[in-house]
Amino acid sequence: MGLRYVQPAPGFKEYLPKDYVDLIDFGPFGKEVDVQHLGDFKEILEEHPMCAGCWMAYFVRVFYASLPNPEDTIVLGTAGCARLALSQAAVPFIYGNYGDTNAVASGLTRALKIRFPDKTKDVVVVAGDGGLMDIGFSMTMHSWFRKEKFTTIMVDNEVYGNTGGQESGMSPKGVQLKMAPKGKKFEKIPATELAKQAGCVYVVKLSPTSVKRTAKVIRRAILAARHFGPTFIHAYTSCNIEYSIPTEEVLKDAREREKKDFGFEEYMTDEVREFFEEIEKKKEVKK
Amino acid sequence: MPEQKVVDIDYLLLEAPRERKFITGAQAMAEAVKRANVDMAIAYPITPQSEVMHLVGDLYAQGYLKDYYRAEEEYGTMSAIAGASRAGVRVFTATSGPGLLRGIEAIASWPGHRVPAVLGVLTRVVNAPLSIQPDNIELAYLLHSGIILLHAENQQDVFDMTLAAFAISEMVDVYIPVAVATEGFFVTHAKGYVNMTPEDMKLPPRDPYKAPVPVTDCEVPPARIQRDAPVQKSNFMSYLIHAVWQQEVWASNMRAMKYIYKYLGGPIEVVNPDADVFVVASGCAAAQGREAVRYAQQEGLNVGLVKIKSIRPFPAKEVREALKNAKAAIIPEHNIEGWLSKEVKAAIPNSGIVTDGPRVYGGMTLPVELIMEEIYKSLGIKKEKKVVI
Numbered sequence: 001m002g003l004r005y006v007q008p009a010p011g012f013k014e015y016l017p018k019d020y021v022d023l024i025d026f027g028p029f030g031k032e033v034d035v036q037h038l039g040d041f042k043e044i045l046e047e048h049p050m051c052a053g054c055w056m057a058y059f060v061r062v063f064y065a066s067l068p069n070p071e072d073t074i075v076l077g078t079a080g081c082a083r084l085a086l087s088q089a090a091v092p093f094i095y096g097n098y099g100d101t102n103a104v105a106s107g108l109t110r111a112l113k114i115r116f117p118d119k120t121k122d123v124v125v126v127a128g129d130g131g132l133m134d135i136g137f138s139m140t141m142h143s144w145f146r147k148e149k150f151t152t153i154m155v156d157n158e159v160y161g162n163t164g165g166q167e168s169g170m171s172p173k174g175v176q177l178k179m180a181p182k183g184k185k186f187e188k189i190p191a192t193e194l195a196k197q198a199g200c201v202y203v204v205k206l207s208p209t210s211v212k213r214t215a216k217v218i219r220r221a222i223l224a225a226r227h228f229g230p231t232f233i234h235a236y237t238s239c240n241i242e243y244s245i246p247t248e249e250v251l252k253d254a255r256e257r258e259k260k261d262f263g264f265e266e267y268m269t270d271e272v273r274e275f276f277e278e279i280e281k282k283k284e285v286k287k
Numbered sequence: 288m289p290e291q292k293v294v295d296i297d298y299l300l301l302e303a304p305r306e307r308k309f310i311t312g313a314q315a316m317a318e319a320v321k322r323a324n325v326d327m328a329i330a331y332p333i334t335p336q337s338e339v340m341h342l343v344g345d346l347y348a349q350g351y352l353k354d355y356y357r358a359e360e361e362y363g364t365m366s367a368i369a370g371a372s373r374a375g376v377r378v379f380t381a382t383s384g385p386g387l388l389r390g391i392e393a394i395a396s397w398p399g400h401r402v403p404a405v406l407g408v409l410t411r412v413v414n415a416p417l418s419i420q421p422d423n424i425e426l427a428y429l430l431h432s433g434i435i436l437l438h439a440e441n442q443q444d445v446f447d448m449t450l451a452a453f454a455i456s457e458m459v460d461v462y463i464p465v466a467v468a469t470e471g472f473f474v475t476h477a478k479g480y481v482n483m484t485p486e487d488m489k490l491p492p493r494d495p496y497k498a499p500v501p502v503t504d505c506e507v508p509p510a511r512i513q514r515d516a517p518v519q520k521s522n523f524m525s526y527l528i529h530a531v532w533q534q535e536v537w538a539s540n541m542r543a544m545k546y547i548y549k550y551l552g553g554p555i556e557v558v559n560p561d562a563d564v565f566v567v568a569s570g571c572a573a574a575q576g577r578e579a580v581r582y583a584q585q586e587g588l589n590v591g592l593v594k595i596k597s598i599r600p601f602p603a604k605e606v607r608e609a610l611k612n613a614k615a616a617i618i619p620e621h622n623i624e625g626w627l628s629k630e631v632k633a634a635i636p637n638s639g640i641v642t643d644g645p646r647v648y649g650g651m652t653l654p655v656e657l658i659m660e661e662i663y664k665s666l667g668i669k670k671e672k673k674v675v676i
Contacts (some may be wrong), residue, residue, distance in 0.1 A: 005505065005506055005507060005508050006508075009636060071505065072505045073505070074503055074504075074505060076370075087675070092503045092505060094370070094373065094503060096366060096369060096370070096393075096400070097393055098392070099393050100362065100363075100366035100369075100393060102363070103358070103359075103363040103364075103366035103367045103370065104366045104367060104369055104370035104373075105370060106358075106363075106367045106370065107327075107329065107366070107368060107369065107370030107371030107372070107374070108370035108371060108373060108374045108503070109370075110327065110354050110371060111327060111354075111370070111371035111372075111373075111374035111375060111376040111378075112374045113354075114326055114353045114354060114376055114502060115374065115375055115376060115504065116326065116504070117497075121504070138359050138360065138363065139359060139362070139363045141359075142358070142363060144361035146356065164396075170313065173545030200408065218455055222573065
């Protein structure tokens with residue numbers, strides 16, 4: 001039903017806000033948009049209150065433009081910067097409690113399966129490093145152990161940005177942050193390694209410097225989660241405020257980190273690889 | 288598993304024939320779940336709750352439920368319950384003492400999320416020091432959460448309240464969670480007679496579109512659902528939205544009262560309404576209070592019982608009315624703090640009549656003799672203490 005519920009009933013359209021009508025007429029619902037044409041179509045996320053130059057805000061914008069099925073997608077978030085933008089978007093968003101995303105998503109995904117066994121309903125968690133790897137760690141891990149069929153995207157800014165710049169488990173070793181007045185004492189948590197060990201069927205680590213590749217892995221993660229099991233994307237989305245990155249150098253920083261410790265890594269099970277190859281083949285035939 | 292037919296809520300709760308069984312409180316809770324057309328249950332072990340969720344697991348294995356799993360811990364359990372309920376299915380879980388406290392951040396958010404879940408609370412000591420004995424101090428933590436809280440005296444209450452809880456929580460003008468509490472071990476592990484509705488009848492399924500707030504399933508407008516985190520709009524909007532939302536949650540809690548009258552015969556039960564002295568109690572303490580009334584009557588004393596079944600919404604008006612001519616109100620409790628005593632005193636104008644106690648805690652039993660002592664004191668009767676060696 002997804003598509004039908006976003007469309008206004010006949011006669012009502014003229015009374016709806018222009019913003020909403022534009023979404024129906026020129027938005028990504030019910031069609032496949034090309035993320036490289038950002039700006040040519042009405043986006044699910046437009047306005048947001050995030051800081052100027054925020055790389056996470058850019059990532060979230062690309063994320064929404066990459067959804068394979070936006071009219072049937074539910075996004076979950078938790079405390080932190082990302083939800084400031086996530087909650088302004090034109091798809092349903094759930095903000096529960098602190099670090100609970102993967103537990104809420106487990107219940108939600110299973111319940112949707114009970115109610116709509118034959119329909120596609122995509123559930124995607126977009127949460128920060130603190131939410132997924134610190135406070136929500138056990139819920140993140142156990143949703144993977146249980147093979148829950150939804151996607152988890154970690155927008156890693158290596159700090160608790162929204163609460164004022166405290167150390168997180170994903171902050172690099174040695175960095176001096178609030179609550180780490182003498183510098184962080186231990187390494188970044190190896191999130192993607194944990195994801196693979198815990199049973200994620202598709203795992204990506206990236207610095208989102210290429211919009212095309214970013215969109216591709218987001219779509220892949222969501223498609224694989226529908227059929228095979230949990231999927232995980234670890235994206236570097238710097239905090240230009242807490243790490244004092246000049247706005248005009250945010251992209252440069254992302255590229256440098258890509259070379260240093262955020263090189264593109266994509267892991268998938270054989271089953272998932274075959275599935276993607278099958279899809280690619282079908283696309284070739286269509287062309 | 289017998290084929291179950293869906294019957295009307297009122298018929299099942301009020302009119303359906305009943306069969307008498309001799310079962311434990313844990314079994315009574317599971318038997319109610321069996322008849323409640325529950326879609327999904329999520330479990331996490333803790334004594335003395337575990338048996339309830341074992342039995343519900345068996346119901347899942349038999350096909351009564353569509354999904355069931357053992358979660359990572361209570362915070363995960365209660366969060367997943369919220370997620371499942373927000374997607375529109377009927378859900379159940381249960382917990383005890385420390386487990387309730389571990390899950391309470393999520394539980395306290397259920398009313399605000401407008402989650403019509405049913406929670407079994409099989410009470411026990413809250414650490415430290417470690418003990419697994421019965422004590423209902425944990426219910427004090429639920430009183431301010433917005434959740435509807437029913438307190439069962441015995442196995443029959445557990446069955447009736449649990450079945451009714453599913454109906455009440457999903458009423459459009461309520462639509463908040465209901466907790467059904469009873470004392471661990473004393474009720475959960477002990478057998479009593481329970482009159483149960485037929486096994487082959489169940490409640491109608493949850494209708495997720497009969498709701499004051501939309502479910503999150505991408506099937507109903509508005510397409511853009513944002514009933515969370517108003518904080519990013521502006522501070523002013525945040526204060527306003529949150530304040531209004533809380534008012535609505537507590538108004539919903541009060542609106543449950545009419546269904547408590549309809550399905551559970553009211554929030555209180557009064558025995559011997561013309562008594563001079565009343566024992567006012569809830570849960571297991573009410574059972575001991577009932578015994579005390581029987582003892583007193585045998586001795587020719589004019590003693591009555593006010594059993595409080597609904598702790599939230601609290602029946603202030605009804606308690607006030609029941610105690611208006613009372614000379615004394617004795618409030619026995621299974622906790623050190625005396626949360627019920629505080630509630631009663633706050634509700635009546637003549638709070639000087641209240642005797643705080645007797646209270647037992649840490650797992651002690653509540654002998655009827657302790658209540659009798661207070662009855663004698665309040666009536667000015669001096670009894671010689673017999674010491675039995």
